[in-house]
Amino acid sequence: MCAAAGRCSGPRQRALVCAVLLAAWEAAWGQLRYSVPEEMPKGSFVGDVVKDLGLQLPALRDRGVHITERGRTQYFSLHGRTGHLLTAERIDREQLCEDVQICVLRCELVVEGEMKFYEIQVEITDINDNTPTFREAETELRMSETTAPGSRFPLARAQDPDSGRNSLQSYELSGDEHFSLAMQAGPSGDQRPELVLAKALDREEAAFHELVLRASDGGDPARTGTVRIRVTVVDANDNAPVFSQAEYTVRVPEDVPVGSTLVTVTATDADEGLNGKLKYSYQMVSLKASEMFHLDAETGAITLTHNLDFEEGTSYELEVHVRDGGDLSDIAKVVITVTDINDNAPEVSVRWALSEISEDAPSGTVVALLYVQDSDSEANGEVRCAIDKTFRSGCRALTAAITAW
Template sequence: MWAAGRRWGQRERALLWGVLLAAWEATWGQLRYSVPEEMPKGSFVGDVAKDLGLQLSALGDSSVRILDKGRKQYFALHGKSGHLVTAERIDREQLCRLVDKCVLRCEVIVGGEMQVYGIEVEITDINDNAPSFREEETELRMSETTAPSSRFPLAEAHDLDSGTNSVQSYELSGDEHFSLAVQAGPDGDKRPELVLAKALDREEAAFHELVLRVSDGGEPARTGTARIRVAVLDANDNAPVFSQAEYTVRVPEDLPVGSTLVTVTATDADEGLNGHVRYTFHKISGRASEIFHLNSETGEISLKDDMDFEELSSHDLEVQARDGGGLLDRATVAITVTDVNDNAPELTVSSALSEISEDSLPGTVVALLHVQDQDSGAKGESTT
């Protein structure tokens, strides 16, 4: 029993030595090649027979085969020439998207000699991909009060290629308000930033159109572009301005109630609430406030009661225009009421005599007549 256990231990040791020897031989016989990606099927990779010192007759043995690591076979071995060739077109970006160094491993098994040779083939990158942005169009929103030198991170470009064939530089074109800065990330990646070089003015330009261009380091270089639209947000930096500092109007006193006398107008270069103007009376007499109405949205001044020239022939008003941010402007409105013939003359007779003698001389005053007309000018003149 002890002898059988001893013999089994010897077999295990012999098997272990065989495995170690095979591993040592595979390591000693390992080959390394390099081939660019996208080479056509059948492209030369390496002379296996020469590099391993094998006779072509051994390679011609039917027991010689090549096994790729993984399910798919990317290489083939020509027994007559001893050359390792590509079995199909190899796309490095498809195989090794997340690694910088793309290496495929396979084994050549020489059955007659019981040898296993490891082969590593590095798939080198070619510049077959252009850098690109995930979003071809981007909109940024900036207040017109943004301080110059402010920075805004931009989306980075991506390139499936590696090394110098990947992203190398960025350029910005557009206008003088913006420039470009490129920062280095922790992994050496390049991170573009938009820099405000000149103060914005929404009233001058509400939008700025920019183009960000990225280039790789290939020969020739490949490029990609993204359009950047900067929308300038309004700040309340403009006050309303009346079209006239003083409005003068003449209206007849018999103008019907509801009639529009004059429309005051103020404009504001801002937008939204900052550009919305409302009108109010700033100075107005008590009687005028009963006669005139001001539309706060349109600036129309209309009649809400009858005017009377004989009561008041002129009105001086002050109107205020205020925007949503509290900025304002003021203008005066002078309304002159013109007279119309709306009053009949009034006759007053007065006499100090209760009776007149029949022998009174011609020219004797018997009565005093007084005619009065509240109208003015010719309208107030009367004849007897």
């Protein structure tokens, strides 16, 4: 927080306009913390902030008590008669906190008349409002009739944006005796479903096998999503493609030009002809990442299709699937980390200011409260406040303390 003033024009105006002081507002000893489920209707009760802070509601009604938030959307409001903190909008946890385990919104209760403000943290808890879904409703696998029992084939994974027990918990396979389901731990400890050939195939006996993979979350009741798997039995393909590495990592600045190739994944297959021809595709990728990065199906090159913004996303994870002409395959993980550049200027907003001040006001009188914010991170987001040198000569009688918050 810092305070600033405009130009001085005369002795009296200097006392009225040019006083620039730090607002040394008193903050509460601790923070209020509440918890509310997502998707609650507008106007839902969050907490009794006046009671919890030990404030006197009747005395506060004429003292400029209000709620302030740093973002563009106002999610909370203060009921003037009860002092209750209420939701001002329906809150979607998955929209606000994608890939964040604990979702917390912050606001402040400002008491202008008492020169105080109190920080309030509201945790948005998850409800089971999303069903596990697969990218496609149906998929097809082609297997040679000479495929050895015990061979494994990666299957598409479901996505569930809910968290904790409400997120994806288990998979179940239904079909026939030729196949079973196994789980494989990925590089990050995530569980990946794999189709296991339990019994040798015979194309003359059955050219196709129909299976259903079901994904379930841990909600009560549980939500489920399914994908139909059609296995086509074909002739031999002896070697599966193999990526050069299990995980590719790359760091790029947020101002990298659109069209740049960020990383190229490569796989090799010892087979020749159609069985050795490789095709790359996304196995697991968020909608946002699929729109940001294009994967060349022939070369494995991943290029940027939209401008990056560190403030909107710092890291993206992609799973790339490579398949040969006989439908043997492999999977690799790609992690793209976005680094920050100093592309945001500090923003200054007036939280509170006096419209006038008496010429005999004592030294240390608070005249204004400003809020300074920079969206950049680390050193690029550190802000220093200072009084313009051209204003100092007319304000020497007053002491100015400037602090960035």
